[in-house]
Amino acid sequence: FLKYIDENRMIRKGDRVLMAVSGGIDSMVMAYLFTRSGSETGIAHCNFCLRGKESDKDEELVRKFAAGHGIPFFSKRFDTKVYAKNNKISIQMAARELRYGFFGEIMKKHGYNSTAIAHNLNDNIETLLINLTRGTGITGLTGMRPAGNNIIRPMLFATREAIENYCRKNKIRYREDKSNAETKYMRNKIRHLVIPVLRDINPSIEHTLNETAERLSGVNEIVSVFIDRLRGEIQTEREDNIILNVNLLRLYLDNPGILYELTKPFGITSPLLKDLKNIIAGRTGGKVLTDTHRIMKNRNELIISPHRCRD
Amino acid sequence: FLKYIDENRMIRKGDRVLMAVSGGIDSMVMAYLFTRSGSETGIAHCNFCLRGKESDKDEELVRKFAAGHGIPFFSKRFDTKVYAKNNKISIQMAARELRYGFFGEIMKKHGYNSTAIAHNLNDNIETLLINLTRGTGITGLTGMRPAGNNIIRPMLFATREAIENYCRKNKIRYREDKSNAETKYMRNKIRHLVIPVLRDINPSIEHTLNETAERLSGVNEIVSVFIDRLRGEIQTEREDNIILNVNLLRLYLDNPGILYELTKPFGITSPLLKDLKNIIAGRTGGKVLTDTHRIMKNRNELIISPHRCRD
Structure with a gap:
């Protein structure tokens, strides 16, 4: 199990890694593993002050761990509720923004190359199933990437069970993570019921879902490369308008998937796609109004302009 | 509800539709709806002889319905078990092959334009979740298409509940479908537990999953168009070998999704992808052996030849 960390390591020699450690089992095991790997690390802990004394005890545990292993320790207290209210976002989103902002700051100021987050394999597939249920589209189904954007997820190859076993065996101290009731609620349903x-039906479901996520991720890559290229061929700009070449567009009339991806930025939704097809195939003067844009056919062009007046 | 059938109809004027009617609720409701639509139809019933008298009673019900409405009736008895054994396939696959073979025959002989299958919306999302669980990859996640290959699925827009209500209201006779224990088992788990x-988590889950399936279907289209094009640019043939242009291939080194799709036909699997990347990036003489092909780098070319000797 330990080998995973090494085999899949996303760390180059000499990299300094900032570990995000909440005090929960995953991040404590990750921190422990890093101490044994000889990498140069630091620990960042966010205290979101959402659970009073509990939050402070989490911070204390992590602080002691860092001190005990001689690892630089960075922590910050946030008034998450106020931040969420001021920015009109959910507590969950607020914590997310604050967290990544803090990590970015430390990385820059103290010269870390990446931040390590302790998501495990089960988190990954639970997130996939939650996203599938909520309908976030293909990007929600591609799973978390092991590395990207200076974020690494070295625990993504371990199941929750493996982490628990390792933790027991090495007597690593951690605190039960009780954060975020709403996510917990959905996550627990998926975890314990689904x-x-x-x-x-499939005993190696984690493995299968993970592979599916990887494949979808590959597919997603292809789609963005393809659409970018096609946009380059078909789309030009004139004044404030975007012009699409109808002759080229017409080649994709039988391909609703392609038309949809191309015109999504202009507010085309699945129900509007049919109207769009009609005006592409039809005469000059045809029009589609989306929530954000006006699309008009003029001879060989589709002229797309943003709405000027909205209430 | 009835409007769905009309709005989404996949039937051109004058089309003759062969309805596949098992005697179960979905297909009986479909047959009833067609009788009210004025379309010219026929009914095909397959008796797979898997449940003795029960199978015969199904056939009898459908035959009477057809006679009562003056619809041409075609039925055939199959020795499904023997067919499955002879062809070394599952009973389920055997029934499938026999069924579609039979429909094709009748269509040809009696001049029908398409066969209507009574899959409903719930079947569709159950299949999607089963495929996700079993890991059939993206093609298993695109759902059934309402129309294609001379098959139409006019009931795909109705939920099971809507069909049950309509059936009660119109006092349509049907017989409980008890076929295929294995599929039933998985399907029931998904239906009643998942x-x-x-x-x-999401009250309009059917709608959401259906939209996701549609989007994935669009995405899948894009991928095949893209890969076909790319293959046209990169791939040539010489004698019995397939030649890939390494200079062009190299542009996609950071795109495992694209490399995978391009080389999948040559037996490249996810674990082998890394080796392949190494030889693309590396020197002349590098080699990868897959289960089906030998891939060798020679200067600016990847030479791909099928294995000649396998044991």
């Missing part, structure tokens, strides 16, 4: 049923 | 939990 995944066991799926495992009954 | 979907209710997902619905708890």
Whole structure:
């Protein structure tokens, strides 16, 4: 199990890694593993002050761990509720923004190359199933990437079970993570009610879902390369308008997937796609109004302009 | 509800539609709806002889319905078990092959334009979740298409509940479908254990999953168009070998998704992808052996030849 960390390591020699450590089992095991790997690390802890004394005890545990292993320790207290209210976002989103902002700051100021987040394999597939249920589209189904944007997820190859075993064996101290009731609620439903049923159909469900996520991720890459290229061929700008070449567009009339991806930025939704097809195939003067744009056909062009007046 | 059938109809004027009617609720409701639509139809019923008298009673019900409405009736008895054994396939696959073979025959002989299958919206998302669980990759996640290959699925827009209501209201006779224990088993687990939990997270789960399937279907289209094009640019043939242009291939080194799709036909699997990348980036003489092909680098070319000797 330990080998995973090494085999899949996303760290170059000499890299300094900032570990995001909440005090929960995943991040404590990650921190422990890093101390044994000889990498140069630091620990960042966010205290979101959402659970009073509990939050402070988490911070204390992590602080002691860092001191005990001689690892630089950075922590910050946030008034998450106020931040969420001021920015009109959910507590969850607020914590997310504050967290990544803090990590970025430390990385820059103290010269770390990347931040290590302790998501495990189960987190990954639970997130996939939650996203599938909520309908976030293909980007929500591609899973978390092991590395990218200076974020590394060295625990993504370990199941929750493996982490628990390792933790027990090495007597690593951690604190139960009780954050975020809403996510927990959905996550627990998926974890305790859905995944066991799926495992009954396919015993290696984690592995299968993970592979599917990887494949979808590959597919997603292809789509963006393809659409970017096509946009380069078909799309020009004139004054404030975007012009699409109808003759080229017409080649994709039988391909709703392509038309949709191309015109999504202009507010085209699935129900509007049919109207769009009609005006592409039809005469000069045809029009589609989306929530954000006006699309008009003029001879060989589709002229797309943003709405000027909206209420 | 009835409007769906009309709005989404996949039937051109004058089309003759062969309805596949098992005697179950979905297909009986479909047959009833068609009788009210004025379309010219026929009914095909397959008796797979898997449940003795029960199978015969199904056939009898459908035959009477056809006679009562003056619709041409075609039925055939199959020795499904023997066919499965002879062809070394599952009973399920055997029934599938026999069924579609039979429909094709009748269409040809009696001049029908398409066969209507009574899959409903719930079948569609159940299949999607089963495929996700079993890991059939993206093609398994695109759902069934409403129309294609002379098959139409006019009931795909109705939920099971809507069909049940309509059936009650119009007192349509049907017989409980008890076929295929294995599929039933998985399907029931998904239906009764998984979907209710997902619905708890998202009340309009059917709608959401259906949209996701449609989007993935669009994405899938894009990928095949893209890969076909790319293959046209990169790939040539010489004698029995396939030649890939390394200079062009190299542009996609950072795009495992694209490399994978391009080289999948040559037996490249995810674990082998890394080796392949190494030889693309490396020197003349590098080699990868897959289960089906030998891939060798020679200067600016990747020479791909099928294995000649396998044991």
